[in-house]
Amino acid sequence: MASSAIRTTAAGAAAEVKAPVSAAGLIPGIALLAVVGYAGKFIEHFIAAYGKAHHLVLPNIEYVLWAILIGLAISNTVGVPAIFRSGVATYEFWLKAGIVLLGARFLLGDVRRLGGVSLVLIAIELALALTFMTYLGRGFKLKPKLVTLLAVGSSICGVSAIIAAQGAIDADEEDSSYAIAAILLLGAISLFLFPLIGHALHLSDQAYGLWTGLAVDNTAEATAAGALYSDAAGKVAVLAKTCRNATIGFVVLGYAIYWASKGQAAEVENKGAFLWRKFPKFVLGFLVISLLATVGFFSKTQLAAVGNLSRWAFLLTFAGVGLRTNLRELSKQGARPFLVGAVGEIVIALITLGLVFGADHFYHL
Amino acid sequence: MSQASPLHRISLDTWAVLLALAAALLVRFGVLKTVPW
Numbered sequence: 453m454a455s456s457a458i459r460t461t462a463a464g465a466a467a468e469v470k471a472p473v474s475a476a477g478l479i480p481g482i483a484l485l486a487v488v489g490y491a492g493k494f495i496e497h498f499i500a501a502y503g504k505a506h507h508l509v510l511p512n513i514e515y516v517l518w519a520i521l522i523g524l525a526i527s528n529t530v531g532v533p534a535i536f537r538s539g540v541a542t543y544e545f546w547l548k549a550g551i552v553l554l555g556a557r558f559l560l561g562d563v564r565r566l567g568g569v570s571l572v573l574i575a576i577e578l579a580l581a582l583t584f585m586t587y588l589g590r591g592f593k594l595k596p597k598l599v600t601l602l603a604v605g606s607s608i609c610g611v612s613a614i615i616a617a618q619g620a621i622d623a624d625e626e627d628s629s630y631a632i633a634a635i636l637l638l639g640a641i642s643l644f645l646f647p648l649i650g651h652a653l654h655l656s657d658q659a660y661g662l663w664t665g666l667a668v669d670n671t672a673e674a675t676a677a678g679a680l681y682s683d684a685a686g687k688v689a690v691l692a693k694t695c696r697n698a699t700i701g702f703v704v705l706g707y708a709i710y711w712a713s714k715g716q717a718a719e720v721e722n723k724g725a726f727l728w729r730k731f732p733k734f735v736l737g738f739l740v741i742s743l744l745a746t747v748g749f750f751s752k753t754q755l756a757a758v759g760n761l762s763r764w765a766f767l768l769t770f771a772g773v774g775l776r777t778n779l780r781e782l783s784k785q786g787a788r789p790f791l792v793g794a795v796g797e798i799v800i801a802l803i804t805l806g807l808v809f810g811a812d813h814f815y816h817l
Numbered sequence: 818m819s820q821a822s823p824l825h826r827i828s829l830d831t832w833a834v835l836l837a838l839a840a841a842l843l844v845r846f847g848v849l850k851t852v853p854w
Contacts, residue, residue, distance in 0.1 A: 532822075545832070556841065760853065761849075764852070
């Protein structure tokens with residue numbers, strides 16, 4: 453019962469996008485994303501203008517937070533009506549388009565430097581996180597494939613990694629629903645906690661962005677948590693998270709081979725094709741746009757315009773993050789998967805924070 | 818069983834990349850001159 457409810461909200465995004473929906477059927481939901489996102493932007497400007505007009509010092513709360521809060525308020529009170537749901541589920545599509553366009557704000561040299569540092573830290577994070585999550589899940593006596601899904605979800609990239617792994621290791625749908633619900637709920641919590649911790653520790657934009665990209669699981673939440681801190685931190689968070697996403701195929705392939713060796717999943721016949729299928733294509737798009745920006749394909753004004761297109765795409769994404777999060781239904785999941793996920797997340801956040809401090813010391817981020 | 822058309826075989830991920838690249842090209846070739854924020 454509970455799992456079907458979770459599936460409706462948690463895996464809903466993926467399921468609804470996969471279901472055959474006409475382009476016209478997406479319009480109401482996309483319009484809702486735009487209205488909620490723009491309302492966030494409007495409130496940010498309104499508060500700033502009000503403070504200026506009345507000589508008041510009001511806190512500058514970014515549109516990102518307003519858009520997420522409005523979305524959360526709708527989905528957790530009146531709910532998102534069925535007519536909007538397939539369009540709202542396109543928020544992941546806008547996220548990916550936004551990441552590709554964000555490539556215009558990076559020169560390839562920056563990508564190489566920051567991406568190189570990120571990849572080293574990601575390799576360490578992956579090894580530690582996968583090992584820790586595996587032992588933690590076993591300690592809590594979770595089903596082995598649920599442990600794999602939680603390990604993949606919390607160490608690489610949340611929902612996409614769980615969905616990619618589910619098919620590859622023949623996991624139960626119920627297990628993946630639990631894992632997705634745990635990751636989404638924890639993502640929603642970290643969205644608000646990370647900026648607070650970052651400010652308390654006086655992290656620089658680069659250090660905070662790197663930490664967020666390494667520790668927050670879902671790409672949408674990592675992007676939002678970065679943008680909530682600052683524009684620069686948001687950029688770095690997306691870059692680090694994109695590097696992390698690029699490893700998804702390798703880790704899922706490793707698990708697929710492991711479960712196949714135990715006779716509990718199908719053999720992977722063509723490993724190259726498997727890697728290509730699981731590889732997030734938006735990483736390539738991001739690199740292409742960054743390369744074009746580096747070789748001077750765009751003028752300065754055009755770069756600013758492409759960067760703004762990316763901001764609009766993210767605005768739709770942030771509205772979607774709030775609209776698809778139904779806290780009541782997510783909390784209906786079993787307590788143990790959530791507990792394992794929560795303990796894992798805390799440990800991974802601490803490990804990655806340590807790694808970022810280390811990188812800051814050696815590479816002067 | 819009906820066969821998926823070539824357009825349906827393109828993943829959502831790839832569509833997002835294509836849309837983003839097309840938008841960037843529209844900016845580059847002056848169709849989208851300014852994008853306010």
